[in-house]
Amino acid sequence: MATTGTLGVPARKVIARLAMIGLDAKVGDILRDCFRQFGISTTAVTDDPTHRFLKEKFEACVLKLDDGAEPILQHVRNSPSNRRIVIYGIAKGTQAAMRYSKYGINAVFEDPIDRSNALKVVRSTHLLVINELRRYVRVPIVTEASIEADSKRIASSTLEVSAGGMSLVCSSKLHLGHSVQISFSLPSTLSGGNLKVKASVCWARENENAYGVRFDVTDDRRLQVKRWIDDYLQI
Numbered sequence: 549m550a551t552t553g554t555l556g557v558p559a560r561k562v563i564a565r566l567a568m569i570g571l572d573a574k575v576g577d578i579l580r581d582c583f584r585q586f587g588i589s590t591t592a593v594t595d596d597p598t599h600r601f602l603k604e605k606f607e608a609c610v611l612k613l614d615d616g617a618e619p620i621l622q623h624v625r626n627s628p629s630n631r632r633i634v635i636y637g638i639a640k641g642t643q644a645a646m647r648y649s650k651y652g653i654n655a656v657f658e659d660p661i662d663r664s665n666a667l668k669v670v671r672s673t674h675l676l677v678i679n680e681l682r683r684y685v686r687v688p689i690v691t692e693a694s695i696e697a698d699s700k701r702i703a704s705s706t707l708e709v710s711a712g713g714m715s716l717v718c719s720s721k722l723h724l725g726h727s728v729q730i731s732f733s734l735p736s737t738l739s740g741g742n743l744k745v746k747a748s749v750c751w752a753r754e755n756e757n758a759y760g761v762r763f764d765v766t767d768d769r770r771l772q773v774k775r776w777i778d779d780y781l782q783i
Contacts, residue, residue, distance in 0.1 A: 695731075
């Protein structure tokens with residue numbers, strides 16, 4: 549019989565490992581319970597994380613995006629066995645995480661950690677962690693984007709990217725069916741780079757300032773997104 553976690557969700561068989569780097573006990577307890585619901589075990593890393601990543605393989609990690617984060621992120625993305633690890637950052641809002649976007653931050657936990665919001669983040673990204681990669685073709689990634697619409701430039705940040713389109717959070721309202729041009733960058737550590745692709749708005753959750761865009765099939769620049777995803781999903 550399956551056990552039940554403190555969030556009331558049946559715990560699953562452990563099928564992936566996540567490193568919690570330098571987190572305090574309270575935050576660690578919340579995240580440990582959230583990840584456990586989806587078959588992801590957690591290991592507290594309190595010693596030198598660069599040394600641990602040389603010796604061990606993890607499917608994911610979570611760390612605070614503070615002044616000490618960059619050397620760790622750089623090491624992880626250059627590690628032969630962990631370079632495609634799923635990275636969760638803890639930051640005071642998505643904008644605070646943008647300075648680390650070149651390392652491919654997949655999802656952000658809002659600081660301070662709230663249990664229900666943390667579970668929502670884990671639920672939306674856990675398939676990537678447990679290596680259901682071929683079926684989970686929408687890759688969560690947090691990076692800056694700029695939308696050109698009706699001669700205006702709108703600041704935004706990405707939520708997920710796929711070969712056919714992407715979802716974003718925008719600073720201004722977008723209109724369904726409108727043609728736009730999206731400028732964004734994918735982490736260069738994974739054969740990405742700066743991109744600009746024509747698209748159209750295909751869905752909206754205006755209460756969340758979230759929108760989906762579908763890439764224009766006549767714009768061959770979209771193929772670079774597919775190549776980046778293929779590289780990301782390569783095991």
